[in-house]
Structures are given as structure tokens and as C-alpha cells.
Amino acid sequence: DSGVTQTPKHLITATGQRVTLRCSPRSGDLSVYWYQQSLDQGLQFLIQYYNGEERAKGNILERFSAQQFPDLHSELNLSSLELGDSALYFCASSVGSGLRLDTQYFGPGTRLTVL
Amino acid sequence: AQSVTQLGSHVSVSEGALVLLRCNYSSSVPPYLFWYVQYPNQGLQLLLKYTTGATLVKGINGFEAEFKKSETSFHLTKPSAHMSDAAEYFCAVTLSGSARQLTFGSGTQLTVLP
Numbered sequence: 312d313s314g315v316t317q318t319p320k321h322l323i324t325a326t327g328q329r330v331t332l333r334c335s336p337r338s339g340d341l342s343v344y345w346y347q348q349s350l351d352q353g354l355q356f357l358i359q360y361y362n363g364e365e366r367a368k369g370n371i372l373e374r375f376s377a378q379q380f381p382d383l384h385s386e387l388n389l390s391s392l393e394l395g396d397s398a399l400y401f402c403a404s405s406v407g408s409g410l411r412l413d414t415q416y417f418g419p420g421t422r423l424t425v426l
Numbered sequence: 427a428q429s430v431t432q433l434g435s436h437v438s439v440s441e442g443a444l445v446l447l448r449c450n451y452s453s454s455v456p457p458y459l460f461w462y463v464q465y466p467n468q469g470l471q472l473l474l475k476y477t478t479g480a481t482l483v484k485g486i487n488g489f490e491a492e493f494k495k496s497e498t499s500f501h502l503t504k505p506s507a508h509m510s511d512a513a514e515y516f517c518a519v520t521l522s523g524s525a526r527q528l529t530f531g532s533g534t535q536l537t538v539l540p
């Protein structure tokens with residue numbers, strides 16, 4: 312158990328809908344990272360937040376957005392969902408902002424299925 | 427930009443045999459390199475990482491990896507495979523000084539045969 316929690320575990324929805332994935336980092340970690348794992352794209356970094364502020368952006372679609380709240384939990388919002396958004400979404404957390412080589416600890420993931 | 431290539435999407439070994447999972451990287455600056463393991467229905471767990479210094483890195487569960495700059499490689503090895511090693515293994519790279527964004531390889535599924 313990494314200490315990172317993600318809810319829900321599974322999510323099934325329809326095209327065009329909007330969903331919110333939630334992540335609680337390990338106690339004491341200030342950074343949250345979001346990754347997408349799909350069969351065709353593999354594991355891709357989406358976005359990082361540190362202490363409430365966006366710090367790094369990867370291959371995140373404009374239909375996707377994220378935020379980190381004062382209690383440090385984070386939410387990833389996916390809108391106008393398409394079939395291709397079906398994937399496993401991982402959250403990871405680390406102590407620092409990433410400038411030092413902090414280990415990223417991964418949660419168990421949320422499996423999103425878009426029908 | 428950095429990238430990672432894992433050779434062999436599936437590797438099968440017998441229990442007790444040597445495990446060798448290959449990873450080559452491309453980076454214009456000194457990289458930080460990682461190996462993660464993903465067991466079925468679980469998140470990723472860090473096995474080991476290379477930053478600077480000793481090029482042979484020891485990790486958990488008896489795994490180790492050697493950073494070879496001349497070959498741009500960071501292969502993962504374990505002398506004797508155990509059934510519990512069956513999982514998917516990911517090599518990842520990030521640029522030194524910027525550990526925010528991990529770039530992962532496509533993964534290698536390790537099967538351990540009895």
C-alpha cells in the first residue's frame with residue numbers, strides 16, 4: 312500500500328459525459344501527478360500540482376482539467392468524453408515539487424470505461 | 427526531449443533463471459532512470475532508480491540495474507526468478523534537475539514458468 316488513495320476504482324460512463332476522479336496523496340506529500348495508461352498510448356504524464364499550484368503539464372487534452380485543493384487532495388476532471396478516453400488513470404504523489412529527485416508513489420488507479 | 431525504449435513486450439523465464447529486461451534511453455542531458463513494477467490490478471511500485479554516482483544500482487526484491495552511458499542502456503536484472511516476480515515492468519526517464527515528468531517505456535510483461 313503506497314498510501315495514495317484514488318476513488319472511484321471503476322467508472323463506466325457514456326460518450327459526451329463528464330467525470331471527476333479523486334486522489335488523496337500520502338500524508339506529508341505536497342505534489343500530485345496524474346498519469347493516463349491506455350493500450351495504444353502507454354503510460355503518459357498528464358499534469359502535476361504542487362501545494363495547490365500547477366507545476367508541469369504533459370500530454371493533457373484541453374477537455375481535461377485538474378486542480379489541487381487546500382487539503383492537498385486533487386481532482387482530475389474529464390469532459391466531453393470520447394471512446395478513446397477509456398484508460399487507467401493513475402495519481403502519484405511526492406514530498407517536494409520535483410526539483411529534487413523525490414520518489415513518486417502511485418495509487419491503485421481509476422479504471423474509466425467510456426461506452 | 428527524452429524517450430525510453432523497452433525491447434521485448436513479453437519475456438518468459440523459468441523459475442530460478444536469470445531475468446534480463448532491456449531498456450535504452452534517449453536524452454540530451456544526463457538522465458535520471460527508474461524501473462517500476464506493476465502487479466495485476468495495482469499501481470506502480472518503484473524498484474530502483476539511478477541518479478548520479480555508482481552505475482550499478484540495487485533495488486528491492488533482489489533486482490539491480492546498471493547504467494551504461496556508452497550504450498545508453500539501463501537494463502534490469504535478477505539472478506534467479508521467482509514466481510512472484512511475474513508482473514509488468516516499466517523503465518522510465520526524467521531529466522536531471524527536473525524530476526517532475528516521468529517518461530515511461532511501453533512496458534515488458536514478465537512471465538515466470540514453473
